[in-house]
Amino acid sequence: MGRFRDPQDPLFQALNSSIAFDYRLAPYDLEQSLAHARMLARSNIIADDDLEQIERGLAAVREEIEGDSFVVTEDDEDLHMAIERRLTEIVGPVGGKLHTARSRNDQVATDVAMLVRAHSLDARELLQRLMATLVELAEHHLDWRMPGYTHLQRAQPVYLSHHLLAYFWKFRRDLQRFNFCMTATDDLPLGAGALAGVNFDTSRMFVAQELGFGGIAENSLDAVSNRDFVLDYLAAAATCATHLSQLGSEIVLWSTAEFGFCEVADAFSSGSSLMPQKKNPDAAELLRAKAPRVVGHLVTLHGVLHGLPLTYNKDLQEDKEPLFDAIDTVELCLRVAADMLQSIEFNRERMAEAASDEFIAATDVADLLVRRGVPFREAHGIVGGVVRAAVERGKKLSELTEEELAELAPQLDGEFYDLLDERSWLESKVSDGGTATARVRDQLAQARQVLREARA
Ligand code: ARG
Numbered sequence: 048m049g050r051f052r053d054p055q056d057p058l059f060q061a062l063n064s065s066i067a068f069d070y071r072l073a074p075y076d077l078e079q080s081l082a083h084a085r086m087l088a089r090s091n092i093i094a095d096d097d098l099e100q101i102e103r104g105l106a107a108v109r110e111e112i113e114g115d116s117f118v119v120t121e122d123d124e125d126l127h128m129a130i131e132r133r134l135t136e137i138v139g140p141v142g143g144k145l146h147t148a149r150s151r152n153d154q155v156a157t158d159v160a161m162l163v164r165a166h167s168l169d170a171r172e173l174l175q176r177l178m179a180t181l182v183e184l185a186e187h188h189l190d191w192r193m194p195g196y197t198h199l200q201r202a203q204p205v206y207l208s209h210h211l212l213a214y215f216w217k218f219r220r221d222l223q224r225f226n227f228c229m230t231a232t233d234d235l236p237l238g239a240g241a242l243a244g245v246n247f248d249t250s251r252m253f254v255a256q257e258l259g260f261g262g263i264a265e266n267s268l269d270a271v272s273n274r275d276f277v278l279d280y281l282a283a284a285a286t287c288a289t290h291l292s293q294l295g296s297e298i299v300l301w302s303t304a305e306f307g308f309c310e311v312a313d314a315f316s317s318g319s320s321l322m323p324q325k326k327n328p329d330a331a332e333l334l335r336a337k338a339p340r341v342v343g344h345l346v347t348l349h350g351v352l353h354g355l356p357l358t359y360n361k362d363l364q365e366d367k368e369p370l371f372d373a374i375d376t377v378e379l380c381l382r383v384a385a386d387m388l389q390s391i392e393f394n395r396e397r398m399a400e401a402a403s404d405e406f407i408a409a410t411d412v413a414d415l416l417v418r419r420g421v422p423f424r425e426a427h428g429i430v431g432g433v434v435r436a437a438v439e440r441g442k443k444l445s446e447l448t449e450e451e452l453a454e455l456a457p458q459l460d461g462e463f464y465d466l467l468d469e470r471s472w473l474e475s476k477v478s479d480g481g482t483a484t485a486r487v488r489d490q491l492a493q494a495r496q497v498l499r500e501a502r503a
Pocket of ligand 1: 065069125151152155359361363364365
């Protein structure tokens, strides 16, 4: 008879139910419910005795969930209903008072905001560990020479420390992005009710304080429809995963026989089932490959939210799986990246050999001409000619004779050979943010300061 009592179609149930994944909200839901119940009692909306029973019941439910003995029933559409159902089984009808002045719409937004906040803190911790690892590695490889690349072509030599620290700053910006997620989750949605507010004189600020929110969402319609903080988390996670992918990709490349710049520990690599000589840098490959999955989750949620009318729509239930998977993926990748870097071995000789390719001193030779008054553009052309001639004649730059040099670039003299001899191309990069050791030391000091501030 009553259309709300008809049994639900099982396929619809399968589509509609979120309990299979939203159980992850349980710790936040329980904490939120406690705060809400206390507020109801303080505001004389429920009796102190009701509160006592609800507190006792919620503690029992928590024990069941933590002890893995919580049984989900077929009718439990989502975690929120499952907890309330179980609470009522334990304490009786008074359990039904918990949902006074609350809707699942403001409830779920609050749980998700709490979860995003907690995992933004976790991401911060993990990023700091990774950044500290990079600083340590940079310190240990301060003056190890290697080629710097553009277009994956040897461009100018740099120190390995400088190269590693480049990632430090990328992860530092990720840290700032996760920091912003703390701001994005600072307004409590709870108390907005289904969408319009509630019919009781509640104290939202009390709940906010209990749960660690800085304030309350000012507009009830916005409160229940807002998932910006999930987008913010996913955006931070996507960029962070992309940085991890770039790092992983370089380690894969550097682990090849062709490069031979590094070797990852056995714990992070695999052998081939067929070819006994192989050692594959699997961990780094997977760091490389995980990024698009996280980026995909960001795009998915944008798709869900796009065009969505106010306020709560069931579509919003689709925020959870992308978020949860992004959290798991990025946290796992951050852990593995730090561990893998802690045990990586670099090959000083191979890197130095690649860096001593004289052709990568071409910019320095051009600058020598510039210091003699030749306009840079012209110097660039002259040195290009010298390099081409050397390549054609199968010679290194320093193997060109003085006669050849006089013919190719009369503006160059003996200093040309000194410059190639000196291997001074790195130490000459003294501009701020450059690769000269003095500048890398400055950079290390800055990086350590960033870590100190982040820990404070
Ligand atoms: N499971 C829902 C979600 O995750 C909870 C809110 C449901 N609200 C409702 N009015 N059906 O979004």
